[in-house]
Every structure is written in C-alpha cells, then in structure tokens.
Amino acid sequence: MTDRTAEREETALASPPIDWIPILIPVAVALIALPLIGSFSTWVTLTVAALAMGMIIFIMASGLTLVFGLMDVINFGHGVFISVGAYMSLLVLRPLTGWVESPSLALNIGVLVLCILVAMAVSGMFGLVFERLIIRPVYRQHLKQILVTMGGLIIIEQLLHVFFGGSPITIALPQNFRGGLAIGPDMIVERYRLIAVVIGVAVFLAMMLVLNRTRIGLLVRAGVENPEMVEALGYRIRRLFVGVFAAGSALAGLGGVMWGFYQQTLTIGMGLQVLVLIFIVVIIGGLGSIGGCLIGSLLVALVANYTAFLEPKIALISNIALMLVVLMWRPQGLYPVVKV
Amino acid sequence: MPDPLLTLEGVHTHIGRYHILQGVDFEVPRGSFTVLLGRNGAGKTTTLRTIMGLWKASQGNIRFAGQDMTARPTPEIAAAGIAYIPENMSVFSGLTVRENLLLAARAGKIDATRLEWIFSLFPAMQRFFGSAAGTLSGGQKQMLAIARALIEPRDLILVDEPTKGLAPAIVANMIKAFREVKNAGATVLLVEQNFMAAKMLGDAVAVMDDGRIVHRGAMAELAADHALQHRLLGLHMDAHQ
Numbered sequence: 001m002t003d004r005t006a007e008r009e010e011t012a013l014a015s016p017p018i019d020w021i022p023i024l025i026p027v028a029v030a031l032i033a034l035p036l037i038g039s040f041s042t043w044v045t046l047t048v049a050a051l052a053m054g055m056i057i058f059i060m061a062s063g064l065t066l067v068f069g070l071m072d073v074i075n076f077g078h079g080v081f082i083s084v085g086a087y088m089s090l091l092v093l094r095p096l097t098g099w100v101e102s103p104s105l106a107l108n109i110g111v112l113v114l115c116i117l118v119a120m121a122v123s124g125m126f127g128l129v130f131e132r133l134i135i136r137p138v139y140r141q142h143l144k145q146i147l148v149t150m151g152g153l154i155i156i157e158q159l160l161h162v163f164f165g166g167s168p169i170t171i172a173l174p175q176n177f178r179g180g181l182a183i184g185p186d187m188i189v190e191r192y193r194l195i196a197v198v199i200g201v202a203v204f205l206a207m208m209l210v211l212n213r214t215r216i217g218l219l220v221r222a223g224v225e226n227p228e229m230v231e232a233l234g235y236r237i238r239r240l241f242v243g244v245f246a247a248g249s250a251l252a253g254l255g256g257v258m259w260g261f262y263q264q265t266l267t268i269g270m271g272l273q274v275l276v277l278i279f280i281v282v283i284i285g286g287l288g289s290i291g292g293c294l295i296g297s298l299l300v301a302l303v304a305n306y307t308a309f310l311e312p313k314i315a316l317i318s319n320i321a322l323m324l325v326v327l328m329w330r331p332q333g334l335y336p337v338v339k340v
Numbered sequence: 341m342p343d344p345l346l347t348l349e350g351v352h353t354h355i356g357r358y359h360i361l362q363g364v365d366f367e368v369p370r371g372s373f374t375v376l377l378g379r380n381g382a383g384k385t386t387t388l389r390t391i392m393g394l395w396k397a398s399q400g401n402i403r404f405a406g407q408d409m410t411a412r413p414t415p416e417i418a419a420a421g422i423a424y425i426p427e428n429m430s431v432f433s434g435l436t437v438r439e440n441l442l443l444a445a446r447a448g449k450i451d452a453t454r455l456e457w458i459f460s461l462f463p464a465m466q467r468f469f470g471s472a473a474g475t476l477s478g479g480q481k482q483m484l485a486i487a488r489a490l491i492e493p494r495d496l497i498l499v500d501e502p503t504k505g506l507a508p509a510i511v512a513n514m515i516k517a518f519r520e521v522k523n524a525g526a527t528v529l530l531v532e533q534n535f536m537a538a539k540m541l542g543d544a545v546a547v548m549d550d551g552r553i554v555h556r557g558a559m560a561e562l563a564a565d566h567a568l569q570h571r572l573l574g575l576h577m578d579a580h581q
Contacts, residue, residue, distance in 0.1 A: 218443055222432045229430040232392055233444050233488075234418035337434065 022334035026298045033306040041186040046305045052193035054301030055200020056262060058294050060255030061278040061285075062207060063248025069224040069288015069337055071241045073135055074142055077149035078278065080156045081249040082271030084126055085119035085256025087164055090266070092118050093171055100174050108174035112195075112261075119257045120250040126156065127249025131242055153272065160268050169266045177261075196258055203251070207290050220244060224288040224337050280319050284326045286333025295334055299326075345370040345496055345527050346391070351400035353383075353390045360386045362551035363400070368496065368529050368544075373522045375538040375559060376531045377573060378548035384531040385427055387548070388498045391529075392424045393417045405495060419446075421495035425502065427531075429485040433474030437465065437484055440473050444488040451492075458487045461517040479510035486514070490521065497521070499530045503537050515540055535573065539563045547572045 030047055037043045064078045092114045093100060099111040134152040138144040172178075173192055180188035211217035219240055223230045227237045252271075259274065260266050267273075281300050285292025303322050308315040326334065344367035353361040361383050368374045376384050389395045391402055393414040402409045409417055418424070423444075432440055441450055441458075459466045462483040468476060473484055482502055489497050502518075503511045511534065518541050522528065532538040538545070542559035555562070555572050562568055 215442075215448060218435070218439055221434055222443055225432050225434055226430050228394060228414075229426070229432070230443075231414040232394065232418055232424045232426070232430075234415050234446055236413075236415045 019335065022292070022295050025334075026295060026302055029299065029302050029306070033302070033310075036310055037306070041184070042309070044183070044187050045189065046309055047302070048189045048193055048197075050301040050305040051298065052190075052196040052200075052262070053305065054298040055197050055203075056255055056258045057274070057277060057281055057301060058200055058297035059203050059258060060252055060274060061281040061297060062203070062290055062293050063251035064278055065282045065285060065288055065290065065293045066220065066224070066244050067248045068282055070220060070227070070244050071135075072140065073149075073245075074145045075135070075149050076146055076275065077130060077134065077153040077156070078248070078252055079271035079273075079275035080153040081123045081126060081252035082256035082259060082274065083160060083266075083268060084156065084271075085123045085253025086260035086266050086270060087160055087256075088119040088122045088253065089115035089171065089257045089260055090164065090169065100172055103175055105176045108176045111174055112177070112257075115257050116254055119253040123253025123256070124246045124250035127246040127252075128242065130156075130249065131245040135245065157268050157272070164266075164268075166268060171260060171264055171266060173261055173264065192261060196262065199254075199258065203254070204290070204294055211290060216240075216243075277319060280323050284323055284333055286330075286335040286337055288337040289333065289335040292333055292335035296326075343370055344368060345405060346529065347401075347403045348387070348391070349401040349403075351387075351390060351402060352398045353386055353395050354398045355386070355395060360551050361390060361397070364548070364551070364553055366546045366553050366556055368527060371525055371527055372543045373518075373528045373530065373541050374544040374546065375542035376529060376546050376548060377533070377535070377538060379574065380533075382548040383551040384548055385500055386551075388424065388426075388500050388529070388531055391417075391498060392422065423489035423492075423494040423497045425485045425489050425497070425499045427500040427504065429481045431473040431476075431481050431484050431488070434472065436472055437469050437476075440484055440488055441491045444491045446492060454491060454493075458490055461490075461520055462487060462513075479506050479513075482506060482510075482514065483517075486517065495527060497526055497528045499528060501531055501533060503532065503534045511537060535569070 033046075034040070034043050037046065060082055063081075064075065067073055067075055067078070092111060096111050096114070099107040102108065130152055134148050135145070138148055177192045177195060180190050181194065182188050209217075211221055219230060219235055223237055223240055230240075231237050256271065259270065263270070277300060281293060281296040283296075284299065285294070285296035300319050300322060303318050304315060307318040330336065346368040348364050348366055351361050351364040352359070364383070364387055366374075366376075376387065378384050386395060390397050391404075391409070393409070393412055393416075397410050400410070404417070404420060404422065407420065409420065412420075432443070435443070438450075441455070445451070464480060465483060465487060468480065473481065476484065486499070486502065489499075499518075502514055506514070515537050518528070518530075522541065528541075530538070530541065532541075539559060545555070545557060545559045545562050546553050547555040547562075549572075555568075562572075
C-alpha cells in the first residue's frame with residue numbers, strides 16, 4: 001500500500017457530519033413566510049396549525065415509510081388503517097359521551113387515551129391479517145402489491161360501510177380540548193392542535209428511542225438496509241416484517257384518531273383522501289427514514305398552510321410542486337437510506 | 341483426514357432459468373482452511389450462497405455437522421453455527437461499527453475477551469468503534485465484515501473474496517489476520533481469486549469450473565504443481581502470482 005492509500009484509510013475514520021440542511025428547510029420556509037404573511041399573529045396561528053397537521057401526517061406516514069423501507073412493499077392499503085382507527089374511536093366515544101362532555105380534564109384525557117388504545121389495537125390486528133392474507137403472497141412483486149393492497153383497502157372500506165353506514169359522522173372533541181388558548185396579544189392557538197403537536201413529538205421520540213436504543217430497533221435499521229444480511233446473521237426477517245407491518249398499521253390507526261378529531265367528521269374514505277399526501281411525505285423524506293418522514297411532514301404542512309393563506313389556487317398543487325423540487329435536489333429524498 | 345464438517349453432494353442450483361451449480365461435490369474437513377478457486381462465473385459465490393440457503397439447492401444434499409441443511413431457511417443455517425462474509429461485505433452503513441458487531445452477537449452483548457482478540461487482529465477497529473460503518477474505507481469495511489463473523493465462536497466461516505479490490509498492504513494485513521483465525525482452530529471455507537493469498541492460507545483446495553468441482557486435494561500439491569495450476573486456473577490466476 002502506498003502512503004497515500006494508507007492515509008486515505010486513516011482519514012476515512014472521521015464521523016459523518018449531521019446533515020443539517022433538511023432540518024433547517026422547514027425553519028427557513030417559516031421565516032420566509034413571515035414577511036409575506038405580514039401579520040405576526042396570523043403567522044403564529046398558521047404555523048402552529050401546520051405543526052399540528054404535520055405531526056398528525058407524520059404519525060400516519062411513519063408506519064408506511066418503515067413498511068416501504070424494510071419490506072419493500074408498496075402498501076396502498078395503508079390509508080384504510082387510518083379510517084379503521086378513526087372509526088374505532090366511535091366504539092369509545094359513543095358509550096363514554098359523559099366523559100367527552102365532562103369538565104374533568106382527567107376524564108377528557110382518559111377518553112382520548114382509550115380511543116387511541118382501541119384504535120391502535122384494532123388497526124394493528126387488521127394489519128396482521130392484512131399482511132398474512134394480502135401482502136405475503138406478493139412480496140417482491142410491486143405491480144401486484146399495488147393492485148391487491150388497493151383491493152384490500154376497498155374490502156375493508158366496505159366493511160366499515162356495513163358496520164357504521166356511509167354517511168359522514170360528526171364527533172365532538174372532549175370538553176377541555178375545545179376552543180383556543182391565548183398565547184399572546186391577538187394570538188390564539190387551538191388547544192387540540194397543541195395536543196396533536198405533543199402527541200406527535202411523543203410518537204417521534206418513542207420511535208427514535210426504539211430504533212436507536214433497542215435490539216428490535218437495531219434489527220429494523222439493519223433490515224431496512226439489507227434484509228438478506230440480517231437473515232444471514234441468524235434473524236428471521238419475516239417475523240420482523242410482520243411486527244413492523246402491525247406496528248405501522250397501529251400507528252396509522254393512531255393517526256386516524258388524531259385526524260378524525262382534527263376534522264371532527266369521519267368519512268369512510270378519509271384515509272384514502274390523505275393517502276396521496278402520505279406518499280408524498282414518505283417520498284420526500286426518503287423511503288425508510290423516520291427523521292426524513294418528520295421533516296417531510298412538517299414541510300408539506302407548512303407549505304400547504306402558507307400557500308392556502310397567500311394564494312389559495314396554488315395550494316392545490318403546492319405539495320406536488322414541493323415533491324418535484326425536493327426530488328430534483330435529492331432524488332432519493334431528504335434523508336436517503338442506503339440500501340444494499 | 342479429519343471428519344468433514346461440511347459436505348456437499350451433487351448440489352445443483354438454478355437461478356431463474358440459469359443452471360449455475362451442476363452437481364457440486366466436496367467436503368470441508370473440521371478445523372481446516374479450505375480454499376475454493378475458479379475463474380469468474382465458475383459458481384464459487386453461488387456455492388457459498390447455496391450453503392447459506394440464500395439460494396436454494398434444486399437438487400443434492402448439504403450436510404453440516406451431521407445435519408441436513410439443504411432445505412433449511414437461512415436464519416436456521418446461521419444459527420447452526422455458520423458465519424457468512426459476502427463478497428460485497430454487506431456491512432450496515434447506517435449502523436456504527438459497535439452496532440454492526442452487536443447485531444452479530446446473537447447473545448445480545450459483545451464478549452469483551454473476544455472483542456479484545458478482534459482488536460488485536462484489526463487494531464484500527466478500536467479507533468472507529470463508534471463511527472458509522474458507512475464512513476469507513478473499503479479495507480476497513482472488509483475488516484468489519486470479518487470481525488462480525490468472528491464476534492461469536494462459529495463452527496464454520498464462509499468468506500467470499502475478501503481481498504477483492506483492496507490495496508496490497510491491506511491484503512497482507514488480512515492474510516495475517518486469517519492466519520491467526522486459522523491458528524485459533526476455526527474451520528474456514530474461502531472463495532478467492534488471489535492465488536497468492538489462497539496459497540498462503542489454504543490447507544485444502546477445490547477448484548470449480550462451469551458449476552462443477554474439477555479438482556480436489558491438498559493446497560501444497562497444487563502450489564507445487566505449476567502445470568496443474570496452469571491447466572486448472574489458466575492465465576487469469578497466473579496474473580496474481
């Protein structure tokens with residue numbers, strides 16, 4: 001080996017720098033929007049609304065990005081787990097109307113937590129069945145995946161139709177989560193949006209904790225890069241697939257509850273309606289990247305909210321335009337996951 | 341000759357419509373360093389992947405430590421005690437060196453004595469223990485891939501062209517490390533195109549051509565017989581001498 005080669009071997013030891021640019025983009029977008037919007041209070045309202053929306057989108061999309069990244073499965077059925085989650089909240093809200101209308105904060109939190117638990121459990125179970133019956137026969141066959149997962153989505157949507165009817169259902173937020181909270185002169189932020197931000201941050205931190213501090217997380221991160229090598233080390237990747245798929249479906253269910261309360265109206269097609277947005281987020285973030293998914297969600301929500309205020313007509317295409325710009329800059333997404 | 345740890349009998353492997361292995365027969369004696377040689381496309385990598393169950397044998401028998409492994413899934417084969425170091429190294433770039441090793445340590449923790457031994461084989465590993473594997477150079481990645489196979493005691497280590505594309509000094513380090521692994525009593529099946537490296541390490545040799553074993557014997561015999569080397573390995577191998 002020449003000295004130069006040896007030197008190259010040594011210098012390769014430096015730790016990789018954190019890629020701050022994608023993290024700074026949402027901040028830059030928010031700062032650029034401030035003078036364009038003009039009013040500081042309006043800007044705060046729009047920004048907090050976007051953060052809440054972004055966090056809910058993140059919760060819904062995070063499961064899909066892991067399924068995409070780890071299992072290489074294009075799951076168009078993901079949207080239906082959002083609808084299932086949202087509708088499962090009815091199983092809690094209907095018998096516990098008293099808790100919803102109670103002035104007690106503890107009961108209000110209790111009913112929200114119950115909705116989340118029931119939604120995640122049922123969506124996760126649906127996910128297990130969905131993986132076994134629909135996904136497993138079409139691993140590594142993308143075209144068939146698109147077709148059968150769409151088929152699965154339609155079947156489960158029709159089941160929701162049978163049990164809950166086709167008409168939109170209005171749901172009420174628990175008493176203490178209604179209305180706004182004054183955070184400054186002329187600045188009111190809706191309480192539920194703050195709750196959505198808190199839950200979104202909690203989900204993100206929990207996911208990062210699991211992915212970076214547990215053996216299961218280590219396996220998932222390795223499996224996203226190279227599932228074959230994970231198997232060659234002695235781990236059954238199929239079991240991991242099933243677990244991740246169920247967890248991703250449960251997260252979609254949680255997102256469904258949050259989205260349902262956000263809209264305060266449930267429709268059978270609500271999951272399908274946000275599916276395009278979720279795919280945009282997953283693609284912008286980089287397939288399989290949780291950090292990228294969070295940044296992508298925030299970016300999509302900020303751009304959508306600001307353009308809806310500044311130029312409503314542009315808002316219709318803002319997300320597609322955003323995806324176009326990001327992919328022209330980074331074709332593999334903001335935080336590409338290296339795959340072998 | 342000691343009893344065989346690994347035996348392949350009439351192994352055939354198809355990949356799509358291609359018939360790659362066409363009846364492979366050979367044995368890896370326990371405690372030996374066996375080298376599988378052959379030109380590009382002879383089926384060496386396919387043989388290793390078939391042993392690991394990454395490609396399924398369509399016919400024939402693979403026995404490891406007296407057990408039939410032919411139809412077993414890859415995780416079971418690995419759990420039975422076979423480590424695999426693929427040609428492309430396949431280190432997990434997004435994981436740190438420590439995490440790569442931790443994943444390979446199926447007990448859930450890294451044995452400190454074993455880690456010290458690995459550091460003695462590859463001193464540079466100690467310095468980049470906390471670095472992401474993706475930031476390492478090619479040689480360092482290869483060291484990590486080998487370390488990953490050594491982090492737990494394994495009965496058999498399959499190694500696919502570890503010296504490919506590496507600078508001569510790094511190859512020399514790697515040969516030194518493999519010698520120590522050999523002295524520690526490990527059984528190794530090495531696929532290699534670098535005949536010099538193969539000659540320095542191998543006890544036994546098998547030569548492949550067109551998906552079949554065309555020669556089996558002691559490495560010392562092949563190393564001493566230039567005519568046989570030329571006939572079996574051709575000019576391609578001479579270039580490495």
